[in-house]
Amino acid sequence: MFMRAIWIWVVGFALVGCGSTSEPLVKVEPLEDPTPEVAMTHDFAVPVLMYHRVSELTEREERSPLMRDLTVSPADFEAQLQFLRDEGFTFLHVTEVAEALKFGKPLPERAVALTFDDGYKDNFEVAFPLLKKYGAKGTVFMVTNNLGRADRLSWPNLIEMSVKAVEIQSHTVSHPDLRMLEDRRLLSELVDSRQILERGLGKPVTSLAYPAGAFDDRVVVAVAEAGYLSAWKKGGGPVRPGDSENPLLLPRIRVHGRTDADKFRERVMSGVYLRQMDKRDS
Ligand SMILES: [Zn+2]
Numbered sequence: 001m002f003m004r005a006i007w008i009w010v011v012g013f014a015l016v017g018c019g020s021t022s023e024p025l026v027k028v029e030p031l032e033d034p035t036p037e038v039a040m041t042h043d044f045a046v047p048v049l050m051y052h053r054v055s056e057l058t059e060r061e062e063r064s065p066l067m068r069d070l071t072v073s074p075a076d077f078e079a080q081l082q083f084l085r086d087e088g089f090t091f092l093h094v095t096e097v098a099e100a101l102k103f104g105k106p107l108p109e110r111a112v113a114l115t116f117d118d119g120y121k122d123n124f125e126v127a128f129p130l131l132k133k134y135g136a137k138g139t140v141f142m143v144t145n146n147l148g149r150a151d152r153l154s155w156p157n158l159i160e161m162s163v164k165a166v167e168i169q170s171h172t173v174s175h176p177d178l179r180m181l182e183d184r185r186l187l188s189e190l191v192d193s194r195q196i197l198e199r200g201l202g203k204p205v206t207s208l209a210y211p212a213g214a215f216d217d218r219v220v221v222a223v224a225e226a227g228y229l230s231a232w233k234k235g236g237g238p239v240r241p242g243d244s245e246n247p248l249l250l251p252r253i254r255v256h257g258r259t260d261a262d263k264f265r266e267r268v269m270s271g272v273y274l275r276q277m278d279k280r281d282s
Helices: 002-018 065-070 074-086 094-103 122-133 155-163 183-201 217-225 241-245 261-268 270-281
Strands: 048-051 090-092 111-118 138-142 166-170 207-209 230-232
Touching (some): 074 261, 094 207, 138 207, 166 183, 261 270
Parallel strands (some): 048 111
16 A cells, blocks of 8 residues: 555656646546436426236237237337437336325426336236336336236235335226225225235335226225325326326326337327427417
């Protein structure tokens, strides 16, 4: 250490002596990946994207219009993540969006939330590694009765995801049409799924995705009674600050198997365009 100090002093003296004082003696390397400053706004417009499966299709699934619709290919999903990262989007959990609404907090000007309904196994096997690769986060809306089924997420899957970048929220116990249930069963679908996940993961569960996006006034009252702070529909545009009036009726934007790169761009940029239009009009 002492010898090194002497050496630096000698070299430094020589450099000063030569008159080339502009170069520092110890070169400081810039940080490899400096986090860019993220511009925040209270007037946000955040697309909350709704996925189901991220997988290749088997031959049999290929013949099913429903499966083709629910399934985004791994290559498309990766291209979508790449696009979001290249365009400078910040990835949020749905609870962060809900909290910003509730407490009037700002969110990044370019933000997106990725959600996955039903809890397909490929969310862990395919989507999760890609989320990690791109430094992205997501939210899984889990149907608790599906836990451990061969093609669905298991407890170990949920636990591993929930400690790294993926939050787990509720999609009821058995994915019924909530409008069709009598009061007691309705409440148990909502409360039990929340409690099962909270006990298993040790984390609060405060968000619900309506199965098949179906709800009515009675269902919304039950969702509030069951303790949820936000609930997510199917369809609608980006989440705007005005949605704080209806935190149990928040919009999401579907990403289908057939959503090509242009359509994806249009959907995910809809928040950016909306804010630009607002600025022009004001
Ligand atoms: Zn569902």
